[in-house]
Amino acid sequence: MRAYCAPVLAxxxxxxxxxxxxxxxxxxxxxxYGPSNGVGIxxxxxxxxxxxxxxxxxxxxxxxxxxxxxDQPCVLVVIYELNGRQISERVRESEVFYFRNARGAxxxxxxxxxxxxxxxxxxxxxxxxxxVTRIVRSLLDGTGPFQVSNETFGIDPYRGERKWLRIAYVLxxxxxxxxxxxxxxxxxx
Numbered sequence: 475m476r477a478y479c480a481p482v483l484a485x486x487x488x489x490x491x492x493x494x495x496x497x498x499x500x501x502x503x504x505x506x507y508g509p510s511n512g513v514g515i516x517x518x519x520x521x522x523x524x525x526x527x528x529x530x531x532x533x534x535x536x537x538x539x540x541x542x543x544x545d546q547p548c549v550l551v552v553i554y555e556l557n558g559r560q561i562s563e564r565v566r567e568s569e570v571f572y573f574r575n576a577r578g579a580x581x582x583x584x585x586x587x588x589x590x591x592x593x594x595x596x597x598x599x600x601x602x603x604x605x606v607t608r609i610v611r612s613l614l615d616g617t618g619p620f621q622v623s624n625e626t627f628g629i630d631p632y633r634g635e636r637k638w639l640r641i642a643y644v645l646x647x648x649x650x651x652x653x654x655x656x657x658x659x660x661x662x663x
Contacts, residue, residue: 499557500525500573507538509546521552521571530572533565570608572615590614590662593642593649597622598631603640610641610660619661622654 505521506514517538524531533550535542542548548567553560556574565571595610596603606627613620622639624630631637639654645663654660 500528500554502552502554503560505550505552505554507533507535507540507542507550508548509544510549514548514551515540515542517550521550521554524571525554525573528573530570532570533567570611591644592662593644595639595641597627597629597637597639599635599637600632602632604629604631606639610639613660614662619659622656622658622660624656 502518502522502525505516505518507517508514517540520538520540531537533548535548538550550565550567550571551562552565552571553562554573555561561574563571592607592611592614594605595607597606598604604627606629609627613626620626622637624637637656639656639658639660641652641654641660641662643650643652643662652660652662
């Protein structure tokens with residue numbers, strides 16, 4: 475009886491995942507991972523798995539379950555459909571790949587990654603800074619402006635002192651820096 479239950483359970487779980495992806499409307503058409511100037515490895519099946527659950531993932535050989543022998547930095551290039559729209563994304567190794575949601579696709583966003591790429595974000599003052607890069611990236615990912623505050627970042631790195639948010643980012647291939655005081659509204663171009 476146990477030998478029969480395991481395959482049935484596996485099929486059931488696969489159907490749930492596939493149903494979720496269909497509900498999200500995400501269908502990966504192609505996905506290749508490799509050096510930007512070389513031949514990539516087909517990772518469509520692995521990327522579809524992440525799409526099935528709507529999960530963001532860090533791009534790399536480990537997360538994609540492949541053995542990459544390249545000594546050059548790699549990129550992941552994915553073409554997928556979301557609610558009938560074809561979207562093309564290119565993400566560098568060690569960065570996080572996010573599938574767009576239906577709202578972003580229907581809003582007519584261009585078929586490319588975001589124009590601003592946050593490299594690093596630090597919050598604090600007087601030598602007491604915390605890394606809030608992941609939070610800032612998430613906040614800038616189509617949700618609009620946000621306010622610099624302890625509540626926004628979930629931490630107060632120096633009680634009683636005015637804090638600053640320092641963001642290093644790339645816009646149109648140019649590295650830039652921005653500084654915001656506690657209470658300021660952040661909206662990068």
